[in-house]
Amino acid sequence: MITAAILGLAGVSLGLSALALRRAPRLGWVFAPPPPVPAGPAQCETLLTYHSHLGQAHSPSILCRPDGFSVLWFEGSAEAQADVDIYEVSFAKGPQGWQASAAELRVGRQALGQAMRPRQLVVTLGNTIEDEARRGAVFSTVVSVGGWAAASVARVILGPGGPLNAEKLSLSPMLNRSALVKSPMLAYADGSHALPAYFEMGQMHGLLVRFHPDGRVADTRRMDGAGLNPIQPMIVPLDGRRAVAFLRDFDVKRGCLLRCETEDGGQSWSPVETTEIANPSAPVAALPLGDGRILMAGNDDPDAPADLCLSISADEGRTWQRCRRFEGKGGGLRYPMLRLLAEGEIALSYSHGTKAGICVQVMGRDWIEAGAGKNEGAP
Secondary structure (H helix, E strand, C coil): CHHHHHHHHHHHHHHHHHHHHHHCCCCCCCECCCCCCCCCCCCEEEEEEEECCCCEEEEEEEEEECCEEEEEEEEECCCCCCCCEEEEEEEEEECCEEEECCCEEEECHHHHHHHECCCCCCCEEEEEEECCCCCCEEEEEEECCCCHHHCEEEEEEEECCEEEEEEECCCCCCCCCCEEECCCCEEECCCCEEEEEEECCCCCEEEEEEECCCCCEEEEEEECCCCCCEEEEEEEECCCCCEEEEEEECCCCCCEEEEEEECCCCCCCCCCEEEEEECCCCCCEEEEEECCEEEEEECCCCCCCCCEEEEEECCCCCCCEEEEEECCCCCCCEEEEEEECCCCCEEEEEEECCCCEEEEEEECHHHHHHCCCCCEECC
């Protein structure tokens, strides 16, 4: 009886989703050109080395602003526990250089539950990224029951004191559960945006979630491969129609990064395949540099999987040259994010000490490229 009811509700959810898609206006499937990455400066500056006072701090993301940027992460006694909230540090650049604010609570579970439409219990919070289509909004991984496999993605509108309004996206026919986020959004030439997401229940797979210009979910496209468990896609546009996605393999035994491609703006994706890039089942961050060149941050040294390395590909991600290394002496450096800032610098964030805290660096392209072939450490 219970199984029949669940399947019935799933069918209703799927039917409503299909009806909404049929009524939606036609989407354009041409990526917006990525902004150029200028050459300098030839330096790297550490802006934050934060140690959690609660237990664990993990999965930092970068929110860009014209006058600087912010970094958000989830923190509590341990990942997925009922005391995990979202914290933030803001960075602004003035005459004396970069200045950081104190870390502060940004999204609390109780406040988010009250801001939800309809209101609901929020048990724990996870990966949270910027909604680049709407200033002052984020997408947050929210759990109301169970663990990550029962998570949902919520769009959260933020005010000075916390969440003002929040609503879960309709991404899954399975009662809208088991959807999560990790990587930055993509822009399309028609002014709309797409969100890389992933599904963790049953057959794991990556998702590209398309939005209408008004923010409604318009479409989802799947990234999957036979015998693989691809999650956390990091998508890099190469031109208006082509992009490459790098995905984490949830199965740690294979020990490599996964990859797939699109040649039609994300409407369809090649089967996800293994690569020769070593990876200890951890997500990567990437940034297009132009002319087929890609910057990647990842744990690609099989002899030092705790280290986070910066590598550059000159052939659209097929081969790589390691440039810089951040050593994970006190534990693994994980869950990196790369974002291009307004003045052309590159911001990098990651968790250190196997979720003990958060690190943030700002660097120039020249500094990264100067280490090519030398495999030098960061200052």
